[in-house]
Amino acid sequence: MSIEQLAETAQAMVAPGKGIIAIDESTGTIAKRFAGVGVENTEENRRAYRELLLTTPKLSDYISGAILYDETLRQSTKDGVPFAKVMTDAGMIPGIKVDKGAHALAGCPGELVTEGLDGLRTRLEEYYRLGARFAKWRAVINIGDDIPTGTCIDANAHALARYAALCQEQGLVPMVEPEVIMDGSHDIDECFQVTEAVLRSLFASLYDHNVMLEGTILKASMVLPGTTSGEDASVEEVAAATLQCLKSTVPATLTGIVFLSGGQSDEAATAHLDMINRMGPNPWPLSFSYGRAMQQAALKLWSQDIVNNVAAAQQTVYERARDNGLAALGEWQKAA
Template identity: 65%
Template sequence: MTDRIDEMIETAAAMVSSGRGVLAIDESTGTCQKRFDTIGVDCTEDNRRDYRHMLLSADGLGEYISGAILFDETIRQKAPDGTSLVKIMQDADIIPGIKVDKGAKDLAGFPGEKVTEGLDGLRERLHEYYDMGARFAKWRAVITISENNPSQTCIEANSHALARYAALCQEAGLVPIVEPEVLMDGSHDIATAYEVTELTLKSLFSQLYEHNVILEACILKSSMVVSGSDCPEQADAEEVAEATLSCFFNTVPAALAGIVFLSGGQSEIEATEHLNVMNQMGQLPWPLSFSYGRALQASALKVWGDNPKNNVKAAQAELLHRARMNSLATLGQYDEQAEQG
């Protein structure tokens, strides 16, 4: 077990190594359908494979991307030439990861709230994924802000599930990414988002401690503390950075391997700008990086969708640009000149 612990600590450090972040391409088939509908491409298994192969085979991607979170279908797929997508990633120095939760379902007795399912049979699935080449996993919980929510029950139920998942991951030799996403949907202000995020993270790390999760081999995937999407007064980048870091200082142990952000509905530019400002605010106890889905893929998806057969290189160029911009943001070196260049 000691060798596995050392391997996980090494993997976690590599995932948040200087200038690199995690690409999230773990969309479910239903979510992928919605994305493909926007570009007029049929959501077939072959098209999903071709799209994700396009992303993962971008030349030089490993310079900016340390790992990629895959969907169950993707980790089993091969490129048209017969090479497994996992092998393509490994050859590019990109660590394969896997989404293992079964989605957020209605929390019985608490209207409007969700709890993530997928613990049944998880131990066996994690060992299978390790044998297939995965070295980290991800589990997402959803916390909704409204007039009456979230309840403490919802926060605690999701924190407990995240901790059980994380402990099972480490038993199997996989680094757990724990993702408690506080949704930005709603009219709440940034102060409310701060309060809910703080409550959620305190509950999460208490549960991780209770379940003997090794924090040096664990990654937090967090939402930023932002104003609700329908809030009349939107906090600027400086306010978002200050609120987010203040919340982390009050809740996240320094022993944690690192923090990666989800974009959570932010635009590509917003997600990069917010990350950059945080990394300009001085020395931090943990690396701050990114694990974006749409905020890395949106431009590449649009270009690829215009002509999936002929636009592969152009779409890869879009992905590489966004990956490089976010790489600069992890170093606090992003600016408008780099964006235009």
Template identity: 55%
Template sequence: MTAKTLTDTAAALLAADKGLLAMDESNATCNKRFAALGIPQTEAARRDWRELIVTAPGLSDSIGGAILFDETLRQTTHAGVPFAQALAAAGIVPGIKVDTGAKPLAGHPGETVTEGLDGLRERLAEYAGLGARFAKWRGVIAIGAGLPSRACIRVNAHALARYAALCQEAGLVPIVEPEVLMDGDHSLARCAEVTEEVLHRTFAELRAQGVLLEGMLLKPNMVLPAQNAAVQDDVAAVADATVHCLLRSVPAAVPGVAFLSGGQSAQLASARLNAMNARFGAGLPWALSFSFSRAVQQPALELWKGDPARVSEAQKALVFRARCNRAARRGTYDARNDAPL
């Protein structure tokens, strides 16, 4: 696979101020979200929900790529069209989550390592045959008393790099996701310190594995105070801290940074992304975009609740949130025209 193919795909994912839609929840996570809203936890209900997303009119105006779960990549619309094919026909690049989840890290209580490298080369070839053009792998880093350990950071960075190299070998653009969690009571400054260390280590491992930086995208957390932090810094402070952290740790060769939402509200995630682009966007070496899941989907899910009569209404809510985030990429999102933060 040529470098040009990888760089062209990476560029297509974020072209025209678009972002990514993460619709790659595992069945267990999706079922948990369904249960909270009284939606049946069945394969049929999951397919109905994902068809609602894939067929939403106008979604491709703001979404350049969609990350699918294994089950979703194999599902079809009720008309028999594979979801990957339906997305591609709408102008959305289909992708696939390929890690098998974070598991306890031996010898390090409270920390995890993401698994899924065994057999990954063969799975990537199969996914490419099913229509995927990019992939995603998530490493998870917790902040707490004595955490994170250097061992946790190193082992997750190494796994991300090996995954990325295998993706590029298979012709798939790797989305590299090292997530520093919002859980806890740590400060904005502590999150910045840990995020910078995690990113430095991740890019050191990516270089060691020969990953083409121009043919990948980074999916990091924003630099945030923890959910239970005593001080909840304002939107401008988050924007400043996040951009300064990225400037210190992300090579200019990387074409784009697509933030995860990580439990932020839909409106706050949009406002923070908007502040980064409004304050810094024109002078940055990489695009600042989004790869949100709940921050785009949750309002639509709460409207739908499994009711076929509400599909159109839910699709409009989904497209609206995607458009809010496209505006945030441009630095033109106006929270006054959205729900309260």
């Protein structure tokens, strides 16, 4: 695939007023989500739930694509239509999570590095054949006593860059996700400093590996105080700090940035995205790639009656997509 085609796909992923829904939970992670609402973690229940999400009427009004898990990319609707085809026919772009998760980084206590580069080229070839047109790789950066170290930051940036280069080689747009974890007692200033260091290392590695930024999407953390810091930053403070950090580190040639919700409440994730866009114009489109902040309310409703509550749950998904689509334009209004 040419850089023009990669750029075209990347641009479609961050089209005005549209974002990405993340439904790439591993089997183990979705087991925890299902357990929390009393749903048995069977393959059929996972398939049915993901069909609910992907077949939500008019979802493509506000959703440009979805990140899928390996199992999901291979699944079909109850009528036998592959999910990738369902998405493509509805005008949405199939994506795929390709990393193998974060594991302990040897020699660096309390720090993690994401694995999954071995055999990745072959897996990407197969995912492209199955219909995926973009991929995602998540790095995990913890803030704590004397961490993150430069070793951890650079190891994860290097892995993200190698992954991104392999994606573009196989015709997939890489979504690079260096998540700075909210958990911790750090204040918003320390989050800013860590996020800035992470992004500087990331883009240096992408440059070293000849990754074309015109065909790349950044999935970014917002700059937030830690969950146990006791600090209550305003929506305006979070938006201003996030924008300042991005503008100091991210090249303008990057196609676009989508934010992760990272444990924020549904409303907070939407409010922060909205304020960030109200503070524009910005060098790149700024949209969303939310998982729990898109699904949580719908999952709870569906779990109460997985046969009869599909339509009601889909309406909730649509409303969350609409709210975040408006926030991506800086046009969201909080309900009275």
